[in-house]
């Protein structure tokens with residue numbers, strides 16, 4: 001089965017894994033920390049002016065944010081190969097916390113999305129929440145059955161979607177977004193699709209390209 005074919009490493013990849021991956025993870029961590037400090041953590045002051053239209057739904061929003069923070073923070077530990085090799089027990093525990101985070105985050109996302117305006121944004125976020133829980137459940141199902149390569153791939157897909165809300169704000173802040181993606185209503189719904197679909201598709205293309213590149217020609 002294609003999912004179970006582990007990628008053979010080529011010399012160039014070993015180098016890129018050693019330097020480019022940690023560099024990329026560092027960049028991602030920086031963007032995530034900025035998102036948390038700038039957008040998520042201020043909600044814990046429970047200031048009605050900060051919540052604005054979310055104030056009547058503050059309990060469900062804070063519930064959602066707690067799950068999102070847990071998933072966002074536990075995810076990187078799951079991809080840290082050194083830690084996985086040295087402390088499998090810790091990997092399992094951060095993995096369980098990640099599952100709880102996604103479970104709570106998704107429930108909160110649905111509870112919020114039923115009120116989200118405009119409705120095209122609400123629908124886009126409901127689809128995103130569905131993809132979030134399904135990718136995570138598939139990763140969990142795979143590891144329960146001992147399918148390690150498949151588990152790794154689906155964990156990456158899951159984390160790409162977890163990161164989607166961070167990507168959402170990142171795109172929204174780009175000056176070009178306002179020009180290309182329309183009014184606030186149009187823009188937010190457009191970004192709610194782009195923020196997870198584009199990275200997930202790019203990941204899929206890279207994965208399949210590596211698989212094609214490393215496959216042996218049939219004799």
Ligand code: HEM
Nearest residue numbers: 039040068069109112113116125128129132161162164165
């Ligand atoms: C990945 C799937 C996610 C979905 C589908 C989702 C969905 C939602 C929804 C429906 C809202 C309410 C939006 C509105 O009514 O205008 C919301 C708000 C919010 N979510 Fe998420 N969320 C996700 C992940 C995350 C994560 C990982 C975090 C990290 C902490 C997070 C933090 C927030 C924050 C801070 C808000 C308040 C709005 C803002 O200030 O940006 N979300 N989310």
